[in-house]
Amino acid sequence: MKPVWRALGVAGGILGAAATGVAVSAVAHGARVSAQRRKAEDKYADEPLGALEPSRESTVAADDGLPLACEEVDPAEGGEPELTVVLVHGYTLDRRCWHFQRRDLAQLTGPRVRLVLYDQRSHGRSGAANSESSTIEQLGRDLDAVVRALVPNGPIVLVGHSMGGMTIMALAEQRPELFVERVRGVALIGTSAGDIGRSGLPRPVLSRHNPAARGLGVIAEWQPGLVEWARRAGGHITWSAIRALAFGDNKVSPSLVDLMELMIDGTSVKAITDFVRTLGTHSRYAALAGLRHCRVLVLSGDRDRLTPFSHAEAIAAHLPDAELVLVEGAGHMVMLEQADLVTGHLVELVRGCTSKNDGRGWWKRA
Template identity: 30%
Template structure:
């Protein structure tokens, strides 16, 4: 599905199902340099089981036009604006990595619209190493390589995959290589400079679930555990033998966590 928001095309994957305002909705937000395709397995499940499934291509990503936003707060406003344009009055929101920060901030700023939040691969603060920022700013392929290496458990480095006949490493590589100039840097820098996590947590009114990989080296599970003091009612699910690429590394575990959190 394509709509126009803020003068630019926005692509929303719906699992091949038409939007039905009578059904509950789930909005999926991808991470840095990614697009809607990382949510395909999960979005299709919910689209076929009584939900509107809305996997967004953020502005400047995938099939969406427009420019990247420089801050997490501006991304949250963009997501809310897109949902309003779609006519989505209420929705659960699921975000991965940068998308988890966007989901948290959206839930904080727009409590009347967001009914549940699932933060996948979440960490706060989400600091990014200077070598990665430098490579991304230079649009150097080293940035993609570093994200692949640090983004996956060592099993995935040797070809292990949670999806038969799919290369976890090459999925990330191909998606990240499609990102336009400056996109990966803008996204990583938005994560690196975000300082509103504690304030956002205090404003969130909906149920929150955090899903982490026990071997995540980009957003280590310790950061999620520490953040629970700001979200005392939140639930934490930890997937075993899993890095930052939860959707590809442990799809069944993530699927179970999403079903438990969202219905």
């Protein structure tokens, strides 16, 4: 009978690990408000979230051959763009998280901007990486590959959220000359330059010291299909978990939570666990020196439970000329939760990067 009980115990452990990992994987189809009530209360009920048509789609090969799914958006009014904005998404998300910024920045006429978005490896429509290449160092090289392929010339503004901001830091570490010659501006949104495991959630889900995340990783390596099934079986609690962990204190559109759930649901358990170690060991304060040649925006919500505002303050302390913005009441998904405010600051950044006025450096409470 021991093998039977052991098998039951392993199955129970998988279910427990998956349930404990809800804060990381937070997926499946949870409880919903009724369609009629949502229509009446949700201001984004008719918004085509994550479904905007790009001007072009393409695949860029990373330096190890892994395919990266990309898209470009030309200025809505036509004409030659004066600058390219590259949007880099975060952990367990994909390029759809930039819906509002993608929609509105393309409408700019002063200056006209072209947008480049892509899915990070093992996220969205990009190829699945192995554990060894699931590192922030490799993400920096991936961003370099996208820039070389799709933005071979002209000025650039890089915008990164969460792990996307870390990706930009890795690129600055690897190719500092790019930030001297072509990168005019950088926006770091809801991100960190290091010490992720020392603040935020109790026993942070992104910390390599979290036994639940480590255990889920081991199980995912052994039996990934069963873990995927288990996390979906517990989906009735995950919608509320996403709302609580990713957003702040303000009223949040259910459609935004749905969008985030879809993005997380598209990220495999293996990808989620593969990146835990690199997130936990990320430390790139020294790399921030490479951003001193750029205009820099550092923005974060004061209700961010994953990368608290103290991380933004620490980045700004290393970049005294940066604009530091605190968004009251907003959580980790600040660019969805406070879309107009975030886009407004990005417009200011872009305009500053095409202006001769070099005035920089102030602290703002949004």
